[in-house]
Amino acid sequence: MDRILKKCLTQNPMEKVHRFVSNDFTIRAAAVNATEVVKEMQRIQNTSPLPTMAVGRAMVGALLLASHLKEKQQVGLYFRGDGPMGRVFAEAHFEGQVRGYTPHTYYEPAKYASGLKLKEHIGQGTLSVTRHLPFQKQPHHGTVEMVTSEIGEDIGHYLMQSHQIRSIISLGVYLDTYGKVQSAGGVLIEVMPGVGDDVVDLLLKNSQDVKTSMSEEILKGGHPVEFLKPYLKGIEFSELDHNYPISYYCPCNEERVVRALETLGIEELDDMIAKNETAQVMCQMCGKPYDVAPDKLTEIKNKLYRQTLN
Numbered sequence: 001m002d003r004i005l006k007k008c009l010t011q012n013p014m015e016k017v018h019r020f021v022s023n024d025f026t027i028r029a030a031a032v033n034a035t036e037v038v039k040e041m042q043r044i045q046n047t048s049p050l051p052t053m054a055v056g057r058a059m060v061g062a063l064l065l066a067s068h069l070k071e072k073q074q075v076g077l078y079f080r081g082d083g084p085m086g087r088v089f090a091e092a093h094f095e096g097q098v099r100g101y102t103p104h105t106y107y108e109p110a111k112y113a114s115g116l117k118l119k120e121h122i123g124q125g126t127l128s129v130t131r132h133l134p135f136q137k138q139p140h141h142g143t144v145e146m147v148t149s150e151i152g153e154d155i156g157h158y159l160m161q162s163h164q165i166r167s168i169i170s171l172g173v174y175l176d177t178y179g180k181v182q183s184a185g186g187v188l189i190e191v192m193p194g195v196g197d198d199v200v201d202l203l204l205k206n207s208q209d210v211k212t213s214m215s216e217e218i219l220k221g222g223h224p225v226e227f228l229k230p231y232l233k234g235i236e237f238s239e240l241d242h243n244y245p246i247s248y249y250c251p252c253n254e255e256r257v258v259r260a261l262e263t264l265g266i267e268e269l270d271d272m273i274a275k276n277e278t279a280q281v282m283c284q285m286c287g288k289p290y291d292v293a294p295d296k297l298t299e300i301k302n303k304l305y306r307q308t309l310n
């Protein structure tokens with residue numbers, strides 16, 4: 001347990017989300033090498049290749065989006081598709097904490113006919129984005145249809161639909177032949193509403209000229225600024241201060257984990273209570289274990305029982 005907790009708190013001071021703005025303030029951009037946090041997610045959850053790809057990309061996307069927020073704000077991405085790996089979740093804070101999860105941890109297709117393309121596994125459905133704002137109890141929600149189910153394009157579609165922001169987004173997770181994360185990262189370039197098509201055309205042309213994927217660039221040891229440069233060719237830009245090292249972080253607590261026990265059902269809870277067992281429940285997102293004593297189990301059971309009477 002100590003090992004897991006200690007690992008959860010480990011931060012790599014070298015990695016942060018780099019933020020940029022064009023000198024005329026019409027474009028903002030973010031770039032990140034998220035290799036360590038995506039590796040950490042896979043280490044904790046032991047995800048198979050496709051779930052790693054999906055959760056990893058969502059984590060990178062959430063980190064990039066969150067970097068454009070303000071202090072203490074966070075963003076949550078929830079992909080709900082009708083495919084066998086339909087649900088993917090990621091959440092990131094402005095200050096660089098990120099977590100990700102899919103309930104389909106060990107999902108493997110019968111064969112990798114389409115390589116690591118996510119579309120047929122996630123399927124069609126929606127992307128819901130939750131953005132927390134300080135001093136507001138209710139988070140802001142936006143939901144859009146997924147367009148490609150490849151994560152990046154869907155986030156771009158959300159920005160357009162919900163915020164009228166045209167964007168270029170590239171997310172990458174590179175796996176070795178054993179399905180282990182070797183590198184992960186991405187860029188997000190946003191064009192402010194009202195900016196002329198010529199700027200957008202230039203950005204699109206630039207992005208078409210980018211030949212290597214983000215994750216390959218990181219694998220070669222590239223710095224986030226370096227892999228952003230080709231996208232912003234012909235545009236003068238400056239880096240903004242954003243000195244928060246990224247880390248895998250899960251704000252779970254006993255209450256949330258106990259809620260998971262409610263899904264067990266009365267019979268199974270009865271069984272545990274009869275044996276006078278302390279249940280050990282692990283948070284699925286970070287692996288942190290929680291002990292739930294028999295009297296707490298009884299309380300959960302009684303609550304479930306009352307619900308069946310309603």
Ligand SMILES: [Zn+2]
Pocket residue numbers: 250251252283284285286287288
């Ligand atoms: Zn947790």
